[in-house]
Amino acid sequence: MTAISNKNVRVSKVEKSRISEVDFSNLVFGKNFSDHMFVCDYKDGKWQNPSIIPYGDMTISPAAKVFHYGQAVFEGMKAYKDDNGNAWLFRPDQNFKRINRSSERLAIPAFREDYFFEALDTLVSLDKEWIKPGDGNALYIRPFVIATEVGVSASPSTEYKFIIVMSPVQAYYKGDVKVVVAEHFSRAADGGVGFTKAAGNYAGQFYPTNLAKEKGFQQVIWTDANEHKYLEEAGTMNVFFRVGDTLLTAPTNDRILDGVTRKSVIQLAKDAGVNVEVRRVPVSEIVEAANNGTLKEIFGAGTAAVISPVSAFSFQEKVYEIPKQKDSYATRFKKALMDIQYNRAEDPYGWRYAVD
Numbered sequence: 332m333t334a335i336s337n338k339n340v341r342v343s344k345v346e347k348s349r350i351s352e353v354d355f356s357n358l359v360f361g362k363n364f365s366d367h368m369f370v371c372d373y374k375d376g377k378w379q380n381p382s383i384i385p386y387g388d389m390t391i392s393p394a395a396k397v398f399h400y401g402q403a404v405f406e407g408m409k410a411y412k413d414d415n416g417n418a419w420l421f422r423p424d425q426n427f428k429r430i431n432r433s434s435e436r437l438a439i440p441a442f443r444e445d446y447f448f449e450a451l452d453t454l455v456s457l458d459k460e461w462i463k464p465g466d467g468n469a470l471y472i473r474p475f476v477i478a479t480e481v482g483v484s485a486s487p488s489t490e491y492k493f494i495i496v497m498s499p500v501q502a503y504y505k506g507d508v509k510v511v512v513a514e515h516f517s518r519a520a521d522g523g524v525g526f527t528k529a530a531g532n533y534a535g536q537f538y539p540t541n542l543a544k545e546k547g548f549q550q551v552i553w554t555d556a557n558e559h560k561y562l563e564e565a566g567t568m569n570v571f572f573r574v575g576d577t578l579l580t581a582p583t584n585d586r587i588l589d590g591v592t593r594k595s596v597i598q599l600a601k602d603a604g605v606n607v608e609v610r611r612v613p614v615s616e617i618v619e620a621a622n623n624g625t626l627k628e629i630f631g632a633g634t635a636a637v638i639s640p641v642s643a644f645s646f647q648e649k650v651y652e653i654p655k656q657k658d659s660y661a662t663r664f665k666k667a668l669m670d671i672q673y674n675r676a677e678d679p680y681g682w683r684y685a686v687d
């Protein structure tokens with residue numbers, strides 16, 4: 332892919348970078364932000380004033396609709412640096428399409444493609460020093476849209492802000508993850524907003540996840556809201572199961588987020604000759620596979636952690652341990668994906684996007 336550059340975006344640079352204040356060897360995920368951010372307003376029926384400005388606090392009315400009705404969507408992506416100092420994005424076209432799919436469902440106007448890519452290109456190259464080379468180091472990019480019209484009537488806002496902030500991150504490793512299969516709570520329902528990155532989807536997960544944490548687990552594997560019979564997502568990641576040497580994952584639908592990592596892993600696995608089945612995955616099938624020893628792996632897939640192996644799951648008060656695999660798909664496809672992201676391998680799919 333090549334960069335689009337129409338020079339619509341006004342840039343006002345910081346006088347002095349804050350980069351020397353940041354300890355890059357001790358980063359907490361999403362706590363530090365780079366020097367610049369992108370802001371664009373929607374007003375009078377159009378997106379206007381696309382600007383890059385110094386990162387900092389903003390003034391917003393307490394009556395802005397986002398605070399009352401949660402009209403907000405976001406994206407999560409990363410910029411990577413290779414050993415020659417070049418910066419890369421990974422399939423940013425997917426994030427662009429997805430934020431507009433999310434926006435449409437929340438009655439937010441679609442953002443402009445030319446502004447999106449110009450903002451990314453300019454921001455990432457301005458703050459390129461904030462991306463450190465080396466495995467796991469990246470600049471986490473958070474585009475989001477919020478409803479800013481003042482007024483507490485429950486109707487779609489007529490004004491919005493599209494913002495991009497960026498946060499330097501290191502490898503996201505929290506050890507092996509133990510999960511609880513949801514038997515009561517649900518993340519998403521048929522006809523709902525589960526397929527979007529709507530802000531409220533995450534708030535709704537905190538309480539059930541806290542209950543899981545109290546029991547010594549880190550995440551919830553969400554099941555279908557109707558019957559709690561089918562496995563759908565792991566926390567805020569898509570989820571894969573390896574039974575024998577077959578990789579299983581749920582098809583995307585209106586309850587499941589269409590993850591870029593998920594679809595990339597499916598492609599890499601298929602092309603590596605792995606049998607991949609994209610179909611509903613019953614809890615009973617995975618419990619049976621755990622009991623008869625054919626369940627070899629469970630892992631989550633998402634931009635932040637890339638791939639997170641699951642070491643145990645609980646269902647109906649029983650805990651099923653998943654033995655460590657020598658030749659794990661999780662390790663193999665995480666490496667294959669990162670080799671493409673960090674420009675260490677061929678990119679036969681055209682997934683890498685150069686930032687200059």
Ligand SMILES: *Cc1c(COP(=O)(O)O)cnc(C)c1O
Binds near residue numbers: 528567568593635
């Ligand atoms: C963001 C997200 C994912 C992962 O998507 P990626 O594009 O791979 O980062 C999966 N599930 C949910 C609910 C998400 O919000």
